Amino acid sequence: MKLSAGDKVMKLIIYILLTFLAFITFYPFWNSLVLSFNVGSDTSLGGVTFWPRKFTLENYQIVFxxxxxxxxYIITILRTGLGTVLSMFFTALFAYAMSKKGIIFKKFYMLLAVFTMFFNGGLIPYFILVYNIGLYDTFTFLLIHGMISVYNMIIFRTFFMELPDGLEESARIDGCSNLGVFFRIVLPVSGPVLATLSLFTAVFLWNDWFTPAVFINSQNLIPLQTLLVQIINAGATASLLTNLNSYAQSMVQNTVTVKALQMATMMVATLPILMIYPFLQKYFVKGVLVGSLKE
Structure with missing residues (x-):
């Protein structure tokens, strides 16, 4: 179909706008990457935009x-991996139960779950609760905090409700129990929604710095993002001198600055989770739209 002159102009404007939006979205990340590979003293002079003016690996050497x-890194990887598996298992299990007809007090359970999406007891009561039950400053708390997501449960539930009844009926004829149907039939056909929600959960756990900052006190249990925030917030040189053993030597040489060190640490914390996106991107649209149109 031949486009008119007006359609061509509109198409050109759309491409220009999309290119501009893509640029302003990607440039801050690219500039941070460039600054992390540039000599800190040279970065402080300004003018470093698209490419390192004085390339160096010293920033990353100091970080590592x-x-x-x-x-x-170990704490973050364990929390992200184990936390995602536990969250998907218990959330899907809860959603599968809520998708079945004839469950006693089903509406009450759903109302109670949805209520927690909008209201909570507050940070201070939650902190007191966690402290009193002995989960404060423990790795177990990092795993079970937010283990069941009501939002993800609703998506799971609606997806399960859309599955053909014949799948479960044939499995029950073969002697499968409820758990057997769930593990052998329901989960294997839930690939798209499971992959999408797993990625969303993993990204949330990887980027969550606030929860460990409040509920974790031991330095050995602090995740990567919380450590990154501590470094970024350490505006005074003395704070960084305490945290980084080799930082003093580099400051004497005037090659590393606080900003260069922050950029390098930011890249170390961000790049691993970004590498996962290309492998699961094809599940995004299908998985997110499942269950979003009808209840």
């Missing part, structure tokens, strides 16, 4: 010499 970085 800090022993807490490796410990924080």
């Amino acid at each position: 010499k800090e022993k807490h970085i490796y410990q924080a």
Whole structure:
């Protein structure tokens, strides 16, 4: 179909706008990456935009010499991996029960769950509760905090309700129990929604710095993002001198600045989770739209 002159002009305007939006979205990340590879003293002079003016790896060498970085990486990877698996299992299990007809007090349970999406007891009562039951400053708390997401449960529930009844009926004829149907039939056909919600949960757990900052006190249990926030907020040189063993030597040489170190740490904390997106991107649209149109 041949486009008219007006359609061509509109198409050109759309492409220009999309290109501009893509640029202003991507540039801050790219500039941070460039600054992380540039000599800190040179960065402080300004003018470093699209490419390092004085390339260096010293910023990353200093970051990886800090022993807490490796410990924080381990904690973050364990929390993200185990937390995502536990969240998907219990959320899907809850949603599967809520998708069945004949459940006693089903509407009450749904109302109670949805209520927690909009209202909570507040941070201070929650802190007191966590402290009194012995979960404060423990890795267990990092795993079970927010383990069941009501929003994800609703998406799971609606997806399960849309599955053909014949799938479960044939499994029950073969002697499967409720758990057997759930593990052998329901979960295997829930690939798109499971992959999408798993990625969303993993990204949330990877980026969550506030929860450990409030409920974790031991340095050995602090995740990577919380450590990153501590470094970024350490505006005074003395604070960074305490946290980074080799930072003093570099400051004497005037090659590393606080900003350069912050950019390098930010890239170390961000790049791993970004690498996962291309592998699961094809599930996004299908998984997110499932269950969003009807209840």
